[in-house]
Amino acid sequence: MMSESVQNNSVPQIKIPATYMRGGTSKGVFFKLSDLPEAAQQPGVARDQLLLRVIGSPDPYEKQIDGMGGATSSTSKTVILSESESAEHDVDYLFGQVSIDKPYVDWSGNCGNLSAAVGPCAISNGLVDPARIPENGVAEVRIWQVNIQKTIVSRVPIVNGEVQETGDFELDGVTFPAAEIPVAFMDPADGEGAIFPTGNLIDQLDVPGVGILKATLINAGIPTVFINAADIGYTGAELQDAINGDSRALEMFETIRAHGAVRMGLISDVSEAGKRQHTPKVAFVAPPADYVSSSGKNVLATNIDLLVRALSMGKLHHAMMGTAAVAIAAAAAIEGTLVNLAAGGGKRNEVTFGHPSGSLRVGAEASLVEGRWHIEQALMSRSARVLMEGFVRIPGDSF
Incomplete structure (x- = not known):
């Protein structure tokens, strides 16, 4: 039967x-x-x-x-x-x-x-x-x-x-x-060069249950919300288990992401964020520090310019999304963003950042044209x- x-x-x-x-x-x-x-x-x-x-x-x-x-x-x-x-x-x-x-x-x-x-x-x-x-x-x-x-x-x-x-x-x-395989992302900003959807290098983002956070909202490679690690109680050297095993932390990051998406004009209400899981990304940055990567490799502060941790689809990424790396490159090249300040400020056309699995070097050239920032291309190597x-x-x- x-x-x-x-x-x-x-x-x-x-x-x-x-x-x-x-x-x-x-x-x-x-x-x-x-x-x-x-x-x-x-x-x-x-x-x-x-x-x-x-x-x-x-x-x-x-x-x-x-x-x-x-x-x-x-x-x-x-x-x-x-x-x-x-x-x-x-x-x-x-x-x-x-x-x-x-x-x-x-x-x-x-x-x-x-x-x-x-x-x-x-x-x-x-x-x-x-x-x-x-x-x-x-x-x-x-x-x-x-x-x-x-x-x-x-x-x-x-x-x-x-x-x-x-x-x-x-x-x-x-x-x-x-x-x-060197990869060049040409003119990575969305729309007509609208790298900063709000027009600001740093915004004040009011997040319920978290407070008012400084945020760089950038659209280069992929829409990304950058915040300071210290403002949410982190060092920037965290590995996956420190975030992904904490349901409150994941809920906090999703709330930040949702409110960032509204401010960037990607959605009209935070209730819509669940149907737009891939974008924007949310990432937190910090000045360079020594840490041990997920593979046991020692990453030295002297070999990197800053620390970056990013979440994808609601979880801390084990390394770094390529599109978020483009956003990091673009933001680092523009003086005054949170990414640029975490790297020490000043003009730079490349940075090496530490992520949970190690480090990555990315580059971008930024120029201010008629009052708007423009990124000609962002470069990185992959395999x-x-x-x-x-x-x-x-x-x-x-x-």
Whole structure:
């Protein structure tokens, strides 16, 4: 009787070509747009439901056991690539941040870490004109980031006509070395150069239950709310367990994030923040100090300019989101922001900041044009590697 019931309720699985990749300190499932089932080739419910099922969400257990997700914001990610419709770009890159416990895919921002994997994946999947790929050297891949309507330029190393993945470039937060991929985020501010949505380098943010906080609200790379660690009782050298194991702390950070989102004009009421989990990010900064990273590595104050800790999807990130690193670079380059002041103030075009897994150097050039700050580009190096390729399978009635 049991076997008959199973057979009667059985729905065949479908196979979808996909590549599982690490980019920076994140992992995600990459698809070519043309490989998706027809119903999912357009934005909408079918696409969202398909990606949710691929990743294994929503999962009330928050483990994503029945999917490709890894139960963290860094590993609950999807990417859709296609040949660019623009002559100035090689590939169009659409990013979907999949909620772990809710039936929701957030399309409101980019993933800076996975941006490093887009160039290699596009080349390997025939989305870049072969004429632009040298036999040996560097292929410059011009990426159109669809979510935020911005250009990213990735410099992908090529050996014997193939993407080089192995190498000796070390990235804190990633266990093994790999090939270095410099990534440039061009004109990373949103809209028409509105780096500071309020027009202020520092705002006073009134947060219920917390008080009035100094905050730098910046939109470069990704909308980010920066606050001082000392103003909320932290040193800036905290690791994940100190924050993620404290439900009151997580609630406080979410409240700060929600009120920052309203002040930045991303939502009209704090009640809407739950449906915009990916943006804005909230981060806290402090002057440099010695600490021991999550891997046991000693990070010395003399080797960094400041400390930064950032939350993603409601939890302290194990390293640093790539887009938040762009925001850090931009804010550090502009004298008078909380990030710049934590780094010692003054004019600077690059900083090295300490995060839970170690440190990272980022750079940006800032200029004041007709009373508005402008960032031409933000630069950082990442690495990427194909972990698996072939097909993902999901039940045919998932979408």
